[in-house]
Amino acid sequence: MLTTLAAAAVLNGVQERPNIIFIFTDDHASHSISAYGSNINHTPHMDQLAADGMLFENAFVTNSICAPSRAVVLSGKHSHFNGQRTNFETFDGGQRTFPKILQESGYQTAIIGKWHLKSDPTGFDYFDVLIGQGPYYNPTFKSKDGNKRFTGYTTHIITEKTLDWLKDRESDQPFMLMMQHKAPHRQWRPGPDYIDLYEGETIPEPVDLFDDWSTRVSVAKDNKMSIREHLRPNYDLKIGEPPRNFNQEQKDLWLEHYGPRNAAFEAANLQGDDLIRWKYQRYIKDYLRCIQSVDDSVGELVGYLKEAGIDDNTIVIYNSDQGFYLGDYGWYDKRWMYEPSMRTPLIVKWPGVTEPGSRTELMAQNLDLAQTMLDMAGADADPGMQGVSLVPVLKGEEPGDWRNALYYHYYESPSEHGVPFHCGVRTDRFKLIFYYEIGEWEMFDLKNDPRENNDLYDKAEWLSIQTRLKRLLRSVQKQYGDTTGPQTNFTI
Ligand SMILES: [Ca+2]
Incomplete structure (x- = not known):
């Protein structure tokens, strides 16, 4: 062709x-x-x-x-x-x-x-x-x-x-x-043509919407990006006045769409999982x-x-x-x-x-x-x-x-969402993450654990794969020239 x-x-x-x-x-x-x-x-x-x-x-x-x-x-x-x-x-x-x-x-x-x-x-x-x-x-x-x-x-x-x-x-x-x-x-x-899309519908929830982060790296539970706590009422959930840069027509449409449900939200006095569900839908x-x-x-x-x-x-x-x-x-x-x-x-x-x-x-x-x-x-x-x-x-x-193997490196810390520095390597089957700022690791078998719930790091039966992944991490850091800094400070 x-x-x-x-x-x-x-x-x-x-x-x-x-x-x-x-x-x-x-x-x-x-x-x-x-x-x-x-x-x-x-x-x-x-x-x-x-x-x-x-x-x-x-x-x-x-x-x-x-x-x-x-x-x-x-x-x-x-x-x-x-x-x-x-x-x-x-x-x-x-x-x-x-x-x-x-x-x-x-x-x-x-x-x-x-x-x-x-x-x-x-x-x-x-x-x-x-x-x-x-x-x-x-x-x-x-x-x-x-x-x-x-x-x-x-x-x-x-x-x-x-x-x-x-x-x-x-x-x-x-x-x-x-x-x-x-x-x-x-x-x-949303734009004016889709502001009412999904009105009256319930969007399916992800399986781990109520994750308590107990299976994840220690800092995950302190992360400031949860549906539970960190969506801002006005900015994200549209509870309150329309944005100031809107013209009158845009403000009217906004209030028509979001206004009545603001009241419903306050009246319902939702709590716990019900409140998380409401925020997720919103x-x-x-x-x-x-x-x-x-x-x-x-x-x-x-x-x-x-x-x-x-x-x-x-x-x-x-x-x-x-x-x-x-x-x-x-x-x-x-x-x-x-x-x-x-x-x-x-x-x-x-x-x-x-x-x-x-x-x-x-x-x-x-x-x-x-x-x-x-x-x-x-x-x-x-x-x-x-x-x-x-x-x-x-x-x-x-x-x-x-x-x-893919190499990954995230650097924006501290920042508003509280995600620590980390780097790692991903193969078609496994992932190894090194949170070098706090000295923690995570390792996942993506084939059997695609939602990354089961941390295999330092588990006896996985040590040989862990060693192989650490070598691979070292190898991709060299391949891409990321060899100066605390991300390289680990032993194999
Ligand atoms: Ca982006």
Whole structure:
């Protein structure tokens, strides 16, 4: 199939390189995409993308938090090399990134939506980005022309801006376009078209919504991201007045939707598990409503590609900056190396190359995206990039020497959610986590314990595997050059 496409793409002796669209969302857990088996929502347009392309069943991040993940995607390097270990640093835009290399090789490059790296975007012919986290409504965008405020729902505005850029672009050059949504990041404010979705319904609860963290690392019970205690009444649960940056129409809609149930909540005087259940429903419905607008955005964008007649030569990638706890382990938020937040969705539609409806179990990581997109465009990667091109996998090959271990390192401590520094290694079967700040470890058999409840560390029958995993951790730290610091301070 590739041969056919390649032949068709040679026009007047000039190779027509594919366009690349990278759709990036914020905190979108793969278990809230129906193509990934979600039992809580339906995402028809994302599912269609998977039906037309390849779904990565095992896609992960290197450091499960927003700005660091973005820096990994752009640079193809782990946090300790690209310098963005936490949300607090400013991204060094002087370093080599895949958009810069694509630009140099003749691609038009553009980024629209959430940027979140403090420094101005570099390597883009065009940027139009939210400032900082950006609001869900009435956002201000920053471009080369300065700042401009818009009225409306941010997911809709980002989509419109993306379509406008596509319509106005130079059509004699291939392009790489990043459409990056704020949604479904906290504080999960739904758009006007889905604010009533799931009204009167009960969303299924995760099995460990009432987790008491007694089986987990000691600091898990002190973590400040529980559904039980740490959703803020106004900010997260929408009890109280509408946001101040809303216009009157938006405030009216807000009060119409959330107002009556505020009273019901106070009157019911819920307690214990009933209160946790109520909070979970309040949280998860808003989260899923935000995703529904993103799903529409995917549909609109793919629809436009067809309408413009460029869908056959345009790759569409769907990815999030990391996963999220959807009440899993009793939490919201991310950060931990546990599965719900280390995982991220990755779907790639590459017409004529990926087998429609295909799936792979091979482990991919956000570290791979820079080299993958460069490889798709026929451009050389920077020698300092640390990932692996996913192109052979997308072509349907199963490379025999594919990676057998992923390295993870989280650094944002102290921070508002109280997650400690940790690093670790994950294979297709096991996970070893080293909380070096507090000198604790966890080890899981993911095949028999996918919810990571049964810590096997220092259990006699598992010691040989534990030793093997420690050696592997040492080995990936060396492989990726993360050898200076307390994360290496352990004996095998
Ligand atoms: Ca995020």
